[in-house]
Amino acid sequence: MPFPKPSDILPSEITSPDIYKQRRRFVQAAGAGMVAGALGLTGARAEAGEKLSDVQRSVWTLPDKPTPLNTISSYCNYYEFGPDKDSPQRNAHRLQTRPWSISIEGEVMRPQVIDIDDLLKLAPLEERIYRMRCVEGWSMVVPWVGIPMIEIIKRVGMTGNAKFIEFYTLADQEQMPYIRFPLLDWPYMEALRMDEAMHPLTILAVGLYGEVLPNQNGAPVRLVVPWKYGFKSAKSIVKIRFVSEMPQTTWIKAAAAEYGFYANVNPDVPHRRWSQSSERRLGEFRKRKTLPFNGYAEQVASLYAGMDLRKWF
Numbered sequence: 001m002p003f004p005k006p007s008d009i010l011p012s013e014i015t016s017p018d019i020y021k022q023r024r025r026f027v028q029a030a031g032a033g034m035v036a037g038a039l040g041l042t043g044a045r046a047e048a049g050e051k052l053s054d055v056q057r058s059v060w061t062l063p064d065k066p067t068p069l070n071t072i073s074s075y076c077n078y079y080e081f082g083p084d085k086d087s088p089q090r091n092a093h094r095l096q097t098r099p100w101s102i103s104i105e106g107e108v109m110r111p112q113v114i115d116i117d118d119l120l121k122l123a124p125l126e127e128r129i130y131r132m133r134c135v136e137g138w139s140m141v142v143p144w145v146g147i148p149m150i151e152i153i154k155r156v157g158m159t160g161n162a163k164f165i166e167f168y169t170l171a172d173q174e175q176m177p178y179i180r181f182p183l184l185d186w187p188y189m190e191a192l193r194m195d196e197a198m199h200p201l202t203i204l205a206v207g208l209y210g211e212v213l214p215n216q217n218g219a220p221v222r223l224v225v226p227w228k229y230g231f232k233s234a235k236s237i238v239k240i241r242f243v244s245e246m247p248q249t250t251w252i253k254a255a256a257a258e259y260g261f262y263a264n265v266n267p268d269v270p271h272r273r274w275s276q277s278s279e280r281r282l283g284e285f286r287k288r289k290t291l292p293f294n295g296y297a298e299q300v301a302s303l304y305a306g307m308d309l310r311k312w313f
């Protein structure tokens with residue numbers, strides 16, 4: 001799966017575990033002022049926009065020009081906060097991202113509840129510039145900050161029965177104004193096959209542009225799987241469950257004919273109601289051709305060798 005060459009990683013870019021485990025993840029943003037300073041020693045605030053410290057550049061990155069932060073954080077899908085592209089931006093300030101923990105259960109050797117601040121110390125934080133493609137036909141380029149999903153899998157250890165992995169997200173009527181409406185089957189749940197979850201491109205993101213994630217982009221932690229349509233990338237995860245059977249996800253329950261389990265970006269397989277052959281990158285006028293696996297074919301196509309991708313869309 002070429003594109004990162006280990007030789008491309010300079011030793012100076014690798015923070016030794018001793019260092020990153022001790023250091024606080026959050027450095028005080030200049031504008032955060034006295035309040036952050038007063039709370040500073042715990043590092044527990046982790047507000048959107050706070051700068052993340054010790055972020056390493058990853059070789060799993062593309063040379064595309066990132067979409068502006070302002071666009072990424074204002075043109076969102078997060079139905080718990082409303083149905084329009086700008087509703088998440090308007091409503092997600094109500095989300096409390098601390099304290100926050102993720103329960104890891106099911107077919108694992110060491111089931112556990114991980115506090116978000118411990119999760120941040122599991123591995124060095126990496127910045128990765130990824131292409132993201134929504135099933136609706138728009139795309140963007142996002143400089144995520146996160147850790148590889150494989151690090152969590154290694155920490156809990158999977159049993160021999162673990163074949164799929166489910167990501168459940170928060171569904172709290174107090175904080176999320178649209179949970180009371182049946183837009184989707186709450187809580188929002190997405191899932192991956194185990195080898196997809198273990199692929200080095202699959203990350204849990206905690207930031208973008210070097211800063212703590214805006215709530216509307218899935219704070220405090222969201223999945224990112226860049227070769228799949230955006231809806232696979234579940235936001236604000238509270239539970240990860242290892243299972244033996246392929247689950248019914250939220251979008252399959254909503255419209256099984258339109259949203260498949262795999263949801264790999266595929267210009268040759270139209271959505272029931274529109275073509276997927278091209279896309280509009282936010283901020284650009286002319287449409288681009290959509291690439292198989294969103295441009296990551298070289299890295300991931302082998303995961304699907306021998307599968308009929310029209311059937312397994």
Ligand SMILES: Nc1nc2c(c(=O)[nH]1)N[C@H]1C(S)=C(S)[C@@H](COP(=O)(O)O)O[C@H]1N2
Binds near residue numbers: 076230236
């Ligand atoms: N919990 C939750 N996660 C979600 C969604 C959602 O509505 N709720 N929308 C998905 C869809 S359709 C897309 S395209 C991406 C959008 O992520 P972004 O707003 O950070 O670009 O989030 C995905 N994750």
Ligand SMILES: [Mo]
Binds near residue numbers: 077134135
């Ligand atoms: Mo989407």
